[in-house]
Amino acid sequence: SYASRRADLEASKDDDEEWDDEMPIWASIAQSTEGVEIQPSNAPPHSRNQSTTAFTEPSLGFTSATKLAHVGGWNPSNSNDHDSMEYEATLMGERITQLYLDPLSASILRTGLRRAVRRKVRKNGDVTDFGMMHLASSTPDFIPLWAKTSELERNSSLWLKTNTVEDELLIDDSMEERLLGKVKSAWMIEMWTQEDTLRSIESELDVSPGDVHHRVDLMGWLLAAGQQVLLTDDVFSEEHLPVIGEIATEIDMLRQRVRHGCKSDLLQLVNIKHVGRARARELAGLNIRTPKDVVRMNRSVRNTLLSKRGWGPLLLDKIHAEVDKVLHRQSTSHSNERIPKIRDDDIPLSDESSSDN
Structure with a gap:
């Protein structure tokens, strides 16, 4: 009857609806998982007490990329820096960056070249082309050759070569196998500069022509970089500048010899x-x-x-x-050098007094 239907309608209004049409199905399923709860969008975010570490708060003037004002912009926060703190690249660091040189390679070159300068000044050791090439082959930017098993024997030609040039080396190596590999690399470049053919280098050291040319290019680049490192280093006094200039000239000549694969008497040709x-x-x-x-x-x-x-x-x-x-x-360049012109208006007058200025 109408009265019973009305009673049922009034009873249904008192019941609260426990379902939500706006909640997606995946959220309803996730809510049933233990440890997962649904947080309303207007609820305050859950705060955590995070400790300040190197990962949460950058220091020393560095700002994380996510905190930049906009892409490509730089708006560092100075809250962690002292007002007088400034950062500036050194002359050596700037030069190393311009040379695209590994900092460890630059450190090795600088150490070896300083030893070369001291040898020249004290005259207690030889500074040879082989020592320079071995120094460059000891850097991480160079790809050294590996000594074969037969070359590790005491009576091998590589072992005898290593003992012969031991006093010429400007850098030490604790591992014997690695030392032999670097000496082999320098020996290969030395044979190239002594005008040995690629066939003779391959038969002597078992190095293919492609490996020779690749390492020749690396050696030329590292020698040029070493020359710049030597000229940028400022630890020596002015009285040693002639020695530094002499070593820089030797490095440049060696670089040209490595590039052309010839002896010094052919450089003009x-x-x-x-x-x-x-x-x-x-x-x-x-x-x-x-x-x-x-x-x-x-x-x-x-x-x-x-x-x-x-x-x-x-x-x-x-x-x-x-x-x-x-x-x-x-x-033409010599003829274009202008000879100072004698001007008539530079001739002093007869009653003109001399001046110190």
Whole structure:
């Protein structure tokens, strides 16, 4: 009847609804898991008493990336710094960064080069090209060769080489196997600068041509970096600057020899375009050692060169043209040096008094 239906409706209004259509199904399932509770969005966040550590509060002026005002911006908080605290890169650190050098490599180069300067000043030890190459091969930026099992024996050629150059080394190594590997690397570069062929290097040290060229590039870069580290180091007094300049010149010459793979007497020739170490040695065999000697080449020498393998009239014309460009550029630079002009208005008057200013 109508009265019974009305009574049922009034009874249903007194019951509270315990379900929520806005709650997703996954939240309802997660709520049934022990330890998980649903927190209303308008409820205050649960605070934790976190201790201040190096991970929660950066110090020494560093700010975490999440606390920056905007991407690409820098708005550091100075609350943890003293007002007078400033950070500035040293000259050595700035130079190392510009050279893209590993800081450990720079430290090794600096230690070895300081020992080289002290040897030169005290004259109690030799500073050789092999010592410089071994120093560069001892850095983490270089990829040293590994000594084979047969080379670890006491009577091997690598072992004898290591004992021979022991006094020339500028850096020590505690592990014997690693020392032999670095000496082998320096020995390989030394053979390259002594104009040994890639085939002879491979037969002697079992190193492929690709490995030779890769390490030659690394050695040239590290020698140039070592020269900059030496010139930037400021621990020595001014009276030792000539010694530092002498070592820097030796490093630069060694770097050029490593780059071209030749002895020092060919450096003027290998800098000519189209002339490598093999052609330069053939020119030196005909008593041609400078660019001016190339220009003064007579007909008989020219015919002798043309009779050799790999030489032709077109190649000789190109070499002559390159030498003419270099010599013309040098003569032009010297002629452009302005001679001080004598001005009439600089001549003092007869009654003009002299002045100290």
